[in-house]
Amino acid sequence: MTDPSIYDNRAELGHASALPATPDEARIDPVPNPHTDVDYVARFVAPEFTSICPVTGQPDFAHLVIDYCPAAHLVESKSFKLLLGAYRNHGAFHEDCTIDIAKRIIAAVSPKWLRISGYWYPRGGIPIDVFYQTGEPPKGVFVPETGVQPYRGRG
Secondary structure, three states: OHHHHHOOOOOOOOOOOOOOHHHHHHOEEEEEEEOOOOOOEEEEEEEEEEEEEOOOOOOEEEEEEEEEEEOOOEEEHHHHHHHHHHHHOOEEOOHHHHHHHHHHHHHHHHEEEEEEEEEEEEEEEHHHHHHHOOOOOOOOOOOOOOOOOOOOOOO
């Protein structure tokens, strides 16, 4: 069993937490990976991600799928949810939001591999989908499809 004291220095885990006002104020808390002896994929899915268009101020919505192969640390999910929520009032283009989230995960936990797929709902009739990965996944690791259909109303 994991010693709970290893979580004492975490910003969010085990504490009451307010939603950060901006992504810059948010922090991803790394937690120890209990299975560093094997390579595996962990997935976060955020089907209702929201940010703000920096030009019009209108909300933008995305379905994010994030797959990563942990190294020494995992992404603690509460701190990650707070990071995603901090984008709700943040003005940035689709590409910026998607890549920024990937960079923040990489900076926080240094995964062996990461892939992010940002499926953005259309505004002005054009969906903008953004994809990024750090390279090839580790050999032998099962990486499922994202499960998000190409745009046809996405509903």
